[in-house]
Amino acid sequence: xxxxxxxxxxxxxHQDARAGFEVxxxxxxxxxxxxxxxxxxxxxxxxxIVDYEIRVDVGxxxxxxxxxxxxxxxxxxxxxxxxxxxxWRTDGEPARHLDGxxxxxxxxxxxxxxxPVHRLALTPGATAQAPAVYxxxxxLSVERLEQQYTRAGxxxxxxxxxxxxxxxxxxxxxxxxxxxxxxxxxxxxxxxx
Numbered sequence: 743x744x745x746x747x748x749x750x751x752x753x754x755x756h757q758d759a760r761a762g763f764e765v766x767x768x769x770x771x772x773x774x775x776x777x778x779x780x781x782x783x784x785x786x787x788x789x790x791i792v793d794y795e796i797r798v799d800v801g802x803x804x805x806x807x808x809x810x811x812x813x814x815x816x817x818x819x820x821x822x823x824x825x826x827x828x829x830w831r832t833d834g835e836p837a838r839h840l841d842g843x844x845x846x847x848x849x850x851x852x853x854x855x856x857x858p859v860h861r862l863a864l865t866p867g868a869t870a871q872a873p874a875v876y877x878x879x880x881x882l883s884v885e886r887l888e889q890q891y892t893r894a895g896x897x898x899x900x901x902x903x904x905x906x907x908x909x910x911x912x913x914x915x916x917x918x919x920x921x922x923x924x925x926x927x928x929x930x931x932x933x934x935x
Contacts, residue, residue: 744863745860745920745922746920746921747770747921748768748770748775748921748922748923749768749921749923750767750768751765751766751767751768751935752765752766752853752933752935753765753766753933753934754852754924754927754932754934755931755932755934756783756930756931757929757930757931757932758929758930759929759930760783760784760785761783761784761785762781762782762783762784762785763781763783763934764779764780764781764850764851764852764853764931765779765780766778766779766851766853767779771797773799773800774798774799774800774801774802774805775797775798776795776796776797777794777795777796777797777798777853778794778795778796779793779794779851779853780792780793780794781848781850781851781879783850783879785879788813788814788880789813789814790811790812790813790879790880791811791812791813792809792810792811792848792850792851792879792882793809793810794809794810794848794851795807795808796846796857798857798860798861801861802857802858802860802861803824803844803845803861804822804824804844804845804846804857804875805823805825805826806821806822806823806824807820807821807822807846807875807877808821808822809822809848809882811850811879811880811881811882813879813880813881815880815881818881818882819882820832820833820882820884821833821834822846822875822877822884824843824844824875826844828841828842828843828844829841830843830875832884837875839885839886840875840884840886842873843873843874843875843886844858844861844872844874845857845858845872845874845875846875846877847874847875847876847877847887848876848877848879849876849877849878849879850879852924852927852930852933853923853924855905855916855924855927856918856922856923856924857874858870858872858874858889858891859891859901859903859918859922860922862891864891864892864893864903865893866893866895866896867892867895868892868893869890869891869893870890870891870892871888871889871890872889872890872891873886873887873888874886874887874889875887887907887909888907888908888909889905889906889907890905890906891903891904891905892904899919899920900917900918900919900920901918901922902915902916902917902918903915903916903918904916914927914928914929915928919933
């Protein structure tokens, strides 16, 4: 079942891994979507704020992301630019270690787990690898994150995906609403609005 149009906004309460809150706003564009938001949190005794502006094309491939972070280590900004075919530039410099990634995944954000799910449009039972440009919350360091999504099926208008990130030895079942936004990310966040 295809996703419904995105709402104007959404919010998540972070849990277990950190204490905090995320708010995101969505705007449809002629050539894709603009996703803007911010997360404030305390994790391992360190407070931080991450603001983001992500532009995806009509195929939900991330084309540009500007991420700004504030923490005890200072203020930082990262500019990530993708060509839509899996090549990236970080702060204007080629980033070959990110070749093949089509999504940005912010450690601070539950919202960014919507990007691969929209882009992949998996049918029930289908599995896909979805390596992502992963941006850490505390220092905005950028790395490649290997991850996998398997569509587990639908129930009551909600879609469920089994998610795995081997480098973190982490797997869970993500629950999405009819617009393809995370409702429940076990151990990380739950939808508040």
